Amino acid sequence: MAAGVAAWLPFARAAAIGWMPVANCPMPLAPTEKNKRQDELIILNVSGRRFQTWRTTLERYPDTLLGSTEKEFFFNEDTKEYFFDRDPEVFRCILNFYRTGKLHYPRYECISAYDEELAFYGILPEIIGDCCYEEYKDRKRENAERLMDDNDSENNQEGSMPSLSFRQTMWRAFENPHTSTLALVFYYVTGFFIAVSVITNVVETVPCGTVPGNKELPCGERYAVAFFCLDTACVMIFTVEYLLRLFAAPSRYRFIRSVMSIIDVVAIMPYYIGLVMTNNEDVSGAFVTLRVFRVFRIFKFSRHSQGLRILGYTLKSCASELGFLLFSLTMAIIIFATVMFYAEKGSSASKFTSIPASFWYTIVTMTTLGYGDMVPKTIAGKIFGSICSLSGVLVIALPVPVIVSNFSRIYHQNQRADKRRAQKKARLARIRVAKTGSSNAYLHSKRNGLLNEALELTGSTEDEQHTTKGTSLIESQHHHLLHCLEKTTNHEFIDEQLFEQNCMESSMQNYPSSRSPSLSSHHGLTTSCCSRRHKKTTHLPNSSVPATRLRSMQELSTIHIQCSEQPSLTTSRSSLNMKSDDGLRPNCKAAQITTAIISIPTPPALTPEGESRPPPSSPGHSTNISTTTTSNIVKVSAL
Amino acid sequence: PTARAHTCCPCNPPGQTKKALKQRFLKLLPCCRPKSIPSLSESNVEDEFELSTVCHRPEGLEQLQEQTKFTRKELQVLYRGFKNECPSGIVNEENFKQIYSQFFPQGDSSTYATFLFNAFDTDHDGSVSFEDFVSGLSIILRGTIDDRLNWAFNLYDLNKDGCITKEEMLDIMKSIYDMMGKYTYPAMREEAPREHVENFFQKMDRNKDGVVTIEEFLESCQKDENIMRSMQLFDNVI
Numbered sequence: 001m002a003a004g005v006a007a008w009l010p011f012a013r014a015a016a017i018g019w020m021p022v023a024n025c026p027m028p029l030a031p032t033e034k035n036k037r038q039d040e041l042i043i044l045n046v047s048g049r050r051f052q053t054w055r056t057t058l059e060r061y062p063d064t065l066l067g068s069t070e071k072e073f074f075f076n077e078d079t080k081e082y083f084f085d086r087d088p089e090v091f092r093c094i095l096n097f098y099r100t101g102k103l104h105y106p107r108y109e110c111i112s113a114y115d116e117e118l119a120f121y122g123i124l125p126e127i128i129g130d131c132c133y134e135e136y137k138d139r140k141r142e143n144a145e146r147l148m149d150d151n152d153s154e155n156n157q158e159g160s161m162p163s164l165s166f167r168q169t170m171w172r173a174f175e176n177p178h179t180s181t182l183a184l185v186f187y188y189v190t191g192f193f194i195a196v197s198v199i200t201n202v203v204e205t206v207p208c209g210t211v212p213g214n215k216e217l218p219c220g221e222r223y224a225v226a227f228f229c230l231d232t233a234c235v236m237i238f239t240v241e242y243l244l245r246l247f248a249a250p251s252r253y254r255f256i257r258s259v260m261s262i263i264d265v266v267a268i269m270p271y272y273i274g275l276v277m278t279n280n281e282d283v284s285g286a287f288v289t290l291r292v293f294r295v296f297r298i299f300k301f302s303r304h305s306q307g308l309r310i311l312g313y314t315l316k317s318c319a320s321e322l323g324f325l326l327f328s329l330t331m332a333i334i335i336f337a338t339v340m341f342y343a344e345k346g347s348s349a350s351k352f353t354s355i356p357a358s359f360w361y362t363i364v365t366m367t368t369l370g371y372g373d374m375v376p377k378t379i380a381g382k383i384f385g386s387i388c389s390l391s392g393v394l395v396i397a398l399p400v401p402v403i404v405s406n407f408s409r410i411y412h413q414n415q416r417a418d419k420r421r422a423q424k425k426a427r428l429a430r431i432r433v434a435k436t437g438s439s440n441a442y443l444h445s446k447r448n449g450l451l452n453e454a455l456e457l458t459g460s461t462e463d464e465q466h467t468t469k470g471t472s473l474i475e476s477q478h479h480h481l482l483h484c485l486e487k488t489t490n491h492e493f494i495d496e497q498l499f500e501q502n503c504m505e506s507s508m509q510n511y512p513s514s515r516s517p518s519l520s521s522h523h524g525l526t527t528s529c530c531s532r533r534h535k536k537t538t539h540l541p542n543s544s545v546p547a548t549r550l551r552s553m554q555e556l557s558t559i560h561i562q563c564s565e566q567p568s569l570t571t572s573r574s575s576l577n578m579k580s581d582d583g584l585r586p587n588c589k590a591a592q593i594t595t596a597i598i599s600i601p602t603p604p605a606l607t608p609e610g611e612s613r614p615p616p617s618s619p620g621h622s623t624n625i626s627t628t629t630t631s632n633i634v635k636v637s638a639l
Numbered sequence: 640p641t642a643r644a645h646t647c648c649p650c651n652p653p654g655q656t657k658k659a660l661k662q663r664f665l666k667l668l669p670c671c672r673p674k675s676i677p678s679l680s681e682s683n684v685e686d687e688f689e690l691s692t693v694c695h696r697p698e699g700l701e702q703l704q705e706q707t708k709f710t711r712k713e714l715q716v717l718y719r720g721f722k723n724e725c726p727s728g729i730v731n732e733e734n735f736k737q738i739y740s741q742f743f744p745q746g747d748s749s750t751y752a753t754f755l756f757n758a759f760d761t762d763h764d765g766s767v768s769f770e771d772f773v774s775g776l777s778i779i780l781r782g783t784i785d786d787r788l789n790w791a792f793n794l795y796d797l798n799k800d801g802c803i804t805k806e807e808m809l810d811i812m813k814s815i816y817d818m819m820g821k822y823t824y825p826a827m828r829e830e831a832p833r834e835h836v837e838n839f840f841q842k843m844d845r846n847k848d849g850v851v852t853i854e855e856f857l858e859s860c861q862k863d864e865n866i867m868r869s870m871q872l873f874d875n876v877i
Binding site: 005006007008009010011012013014015017018019020021022023024025026027030032039099100435436438439478481482484485486488489491492493494495496498499502503506 | 716717719720721723724738739741742743744745751754755772775776779780787788790791794795808811812815816818819820821822823824825826827831835838839856860865866868869870872873875876877
């Protein structure tokens, strides 16, 4: 419940008047204000700037510095004000948090200074409102990255690197050539050989002078041995490099699937296939086409060039735009080709023999190439041809700059949208956690409250370590309101987990039907109940600790309140930290109360939420379950 | 728009027929068609702007003191809280529902909040001002038990015709049960509100005519000590 609406709590409680006439059970007692102080103004002097606010405003958050008694340490007797030697600018935001319930993060403020102030005043940064939360997180992340970079560069300069395995050093050398001279040498050598290989592929086909016989030979055939040696050397280098990379890769499966390794394989495969295949006439034709794949070696340069990689990535991310351009071009080509075909059908010896044949003309005209190998001869053909070339200019020239600008726009937009989507999930999760937090606070205090009552009733001398610590009056009033609602509808609030559990179990167990609705017996009110039965049971099967707490166990507390017609007591399995039944026999006039906590064995470090009571006198008591024969108690077992 | 207006509206009509012809011709051109939609949206924006800046100030403190049974200090505290959540001075139904839902995180309290809103909004103008708010609270928190019961009856009587029918009661009951949400123990059944309504009518409807009038309601409530006792809970809310 936000503190801002705390002022409307009296209204909400007054609105409960609608429930009273329809309720069948009596309502619980309202919490009383122990000391009804007149609200007073208190003065907070922060480095000379005076802030004033009501005392109740500050007490809305009792677990912060200003809301608790911790501020008494800063009280200045002479001037009767609280003096804080801190930044007054940030204090403005903090005080506004008390007033409005929302903590804002001012953008001009340094993130570490702000964090320090929050820590000083005991406020968790998670409370920052949605409007400012992303900004805060961004700044915090940037700061953390900056710190990490600083640390890293420090480490690198010191040269104190953690000892990596040989494999890891090799992988690092491959990925980042600047780490050592050996890596740099390797990098340049491979680059050189890639260049050599590409150039030989190119030069192979250049005609290299004539041979007696008046036939022009390409260099590749004239100096076949030399080129073969060069090719062999390059392929050997590439193979060695590929195998080394494969060995050094941290995840070999992923490496094999990556694009670069596929390019590597495609680049060296033709050579090996050529080695394996014999000089068969039929197959050598196919073999020749395989050599085309050698040109893919040029893509290996992308390991050496950052720009190529970025270009490839942007093309990939704008694939849909390119696809659309292609699609619209195809549409235009088909339309114009059809038109030209039918226009030129009449003319004799026309080159437009079919629509697919006209495709070539359309493409050449639209891209304004105009080879001239296909020309329309009829008038209609010429008219449509000119329309085609004019529209070609528009269709091709216009989208290209749009696509180029789309690149950057879409790229940045995608990044921002992903960021927002990621933050949205986190934001919704936070809101949900806050909601469950407030409802769980009620369940939790219910359990605490009733346990405390049980303890009080048993005349326990143990101090109440877990009386509602930190629940302000407003909290208790809110919980009383929710309790009234429970009474009106004869149902109880429970946790989601327990609800699922109950659903599962209701299909397995059948409840004794005569279970009266819940009633919490206050000190003297044991007699009146809605249906005036003898046996009254109260169930608090819930109060499982929310997952946000450290514990993960579920607790089941059953309080059986029976009218004392029965001499025998119901005991249930008691955990090691619960009293034995002997200590629980109270002296109430008409009731016996047994409190049993059935719990799963917990880890030894228990949070102080009702379990940290010192073990009772008889810790090892594990009495058997014995159900009273006529009680209407339903046992809902814990998991 | 200015160019359009310039071409569309004939400034100095040489003759009626000529003007009519020209107007009819201009109407045919799509660009000159008088567009009523943009101007409407403009005025909508202005209207919204106006509404949001409407500020309502309550009457003076003394007048409120006379009209209600709160002390001066209590009125001050109430107004500060009211103004905090509704800086404009009035609450509309959406705001009301949103404020009320913050107290019941597990269930859906919007229907009950609507009923409450209608009960507080005594002059039925769609908004609850501070005077409405405080006069309602005065009856509930400082009125006699009969006053309170009357107010509750008014809340239940949705169409304000002086009697509560089973349907009205069922609506109210459903809205109360909605506030519990899904995760309850025992699990919420569909028939639970209806059974509760039957129970209520059995208790309240003396002459078994299917409706509960104000007299029957008051009589039955005064006989039920649970209800009487719970009415006293409101004595020290503030």
